[in-house]
Amino acid sequence: MVPHLATALTGPLLDLEKKILDATPAIERWFRLEWQEHTPPFYCSVDLRNAGYKLAPVDTNLFPGGFNNLASEMLPLTVQAAMAAIDKYCPDARNLLLIPETQAQSRNPTYLQNVARLMQIFRQTGLHVRLGSLSPDVTQPTPLALPDGNMLVVEPLVRSANGRRLGLVDFDPCTILLNNDLSSGIPSILENIHEQSLLPPVHAGWALRRKSNHLKAFDEVAKKFGKLIDIDPWLVNPLHAKVSEVDLEHDQGTEELADAVSSLLSKIKKKYKEYGMKEQKPFVIVKPDAGTYGMGIMTIKDASEVRDLSLKQRAKMSVVKDGLAVTDLIVQEGVPTFEKIDDAVAEPVVYMIDRYVVGGFYRVHGERGIDQNLNAPGSQYVPLAFAQQHAVPDLKAKPGTAAPNRFYVYGVVARLGLLAASLEMERTDPNPEVY
């Protein structure tokens, strides 16, 4: 199920954690049955926020970078899960083509380490792995230096003579793995690929993907989960609303956004009241419905802040990754993070391949508050290593828990995000007949 990792939190289990741990057999069975009906994304990372009173995913990434931030002890688990995934899509695979981000090539050595780690994982499943570039600048094999002195080589993509397959000059892959979220649109070279497994599918990319579809699916998943273990789904699900056609830079939709913020803040306040949290100050996060890369995300505590946004702030909300313009916005209940590492605010990020939790890390930011987005320049990463309690089986413990696995709870909530992503992908598939 979920590896037993050491979390930043210590001390007694919170109520929600206890409830989830107690329901382990029911939860695992439910996931097994859901995966009979739905196909998990090939890989996925989920950013969580643990507020103590609630624990919820705040971002579900279908093109996870950051595999290099997982503890190296996680590698065998990751390779095994990758093996299961490859098995499903392309058992006769010899070759895997990995398509990384283009912009990141030159400017982000950390991202390149993620690419190197992904190559290592898939090589260890026994595949030949090479890198193809979506960048028009890559017209021949191009070396990219890794911080450790090793080299990656990206190569130009080519379509086969009959136009039906995608590969490299002398490399015909069975599986094409995107680690590029397609924020700048779907390149024509990725179109009409039917003979090979293109994973994740192009509609998982931000050219087409919308957070609102994910959140809608997550509402359903959280509701089912709440019923399953008899909790208020709000405990794992932030409230949210969508505001369409906003262009803050040209003052279009500002009022609608302010109203939505105001309405969501009241709803959160009501929830806080219901749970007797009189001191808790509600806040919301405003972010584009289409992809971001940690850009264009605002923390807002009062609707008036929307009206008072400076021109600079407005401009910031209008430009997201690769120049994609913001039109629709999501207003999401802010979940403060309860966890700290060395006094710096921290949020857990859980990594999954296929249906399996393969590891996690804390994203830590020394300059940010408990109510702010931590996926921003200056963030650091603390890998989670195995907790050593598992060495001594405690047979008197509740079934499934042994020594209580706090990280298990994170793995469960992350998998709720994974399941929602699976529903989202099914429902937004432009060619649903393939399911």
Place this chain on the structure above:
Amino acid sequence: MVPHLATALTGPLLDLEKKILDATPAIERWFRLEWQEHTPPFYCSVDLRNAGYKLAPVDTNLFPGGFNNLASEMLPLTVQAAMAAIDKYCPDARNLLLIPETQAQSRNPTYLQNVARLMQIFRQTGLHVRLGSLSPDVTQPTPLALPDGNMLVVEPLVRSANGRRLGLVDFDPCTILLNNDLSSGIPSILENIHEQSLLPPVHAGWALRRKSNHLKAFDEVAKKFGKLIDIDPWLVNPLHAKVSEVDLEHDQGTEELADAVSSLLSKIKKKYKEYGMKEQKPFVIVKPDAGTYGMGIMTIKDASEVRDLSLKQRAKMSVVKDGLAVTDLIVQEGVPTFEKIDDAVAEPVVYMIDRYVVGGFYRVHGERGIDQNLNAPGSQYVPLAFAQQHAVPDLKAKPGTAAPNRFYVYGVVARLGLLAASLEMERTDPNPEVY
């Protein structure tokens, strides 16, 4: 594919190891394709012998004990593989019934630790796990003390009111996992179970299973594998012959056995000559075609030894586990072991769940020679832990190898045994329509 574990061998890779590592992508693809056609046993352990010049399975156990001998770091990998296995047989499982050995209950605390470890593994997949006993003496829940002070409880098995299901008084399992090799026959309470998954199937038990069927299947697997990576299959496959209806105690079949030994010794000698090993002394292992528990196994270097067996030795060959009489014998090429731990002779044992290698250990025996069976009183177990090389990706290494994973080679040969067991189970299934 196979975790990167630290083996006892150090120094440069042997030729066979190199050949296997170089062929990693082809081998992994081949296994993936074979598992599309054949169902791996639920779990399996394979005893290997590494002679330097050859590396071969010498025993394939379908009811592995000894999960407690795996390093505790292996637990997450084992749980993930168990999850994949449960998924396949019974995704809606809530309950798993584990049926351990009966004799071992009172007399073998080490075996009980294996049972405790298995319970821990399956609890961590999110199942309720309880123990059912095949012993008629267990008429009520019976506590069994573990060496660490914890308790296991075995309970009497019951059939449901309509007779169709097997469980405990208030426990209806979806999966029934046998960790009892049924040497003493198939108890009637295990018969006609069609609504639940009984794993492994009863024909995997020594009441019905015969080594000769396994070896026949292994011959085919080794042949295919040899072709795949262009090696002489003999390098992974000991020569063998079967001698039927032998009763040494009553001097029946002694001559036939001596002839078979003599003939196999010449064949081995010829092979040694072919490989230029003039100094190598051939020997054979004689063992019952039906199950053993490390008993009734002889090392023989000359056919005359068969004729000169003492009455005591003859009697030993006639009694194997739970009083099953020996009639058919297997004569198998002896593979000396090349590996030592602290001057004691050692052989690797590889553990698998479903198609996944989940760990291994060395069986070590200080009192035995390199040409003797080590599965005997006095043997000790050295868990294999993860090698730490994987922390540093070596991108210039051959695909799939990174830092050369010596244990990978063991994992490959062990999986050849796993695949042979899968073919064997298919072919010996008394109700083949279920495939």
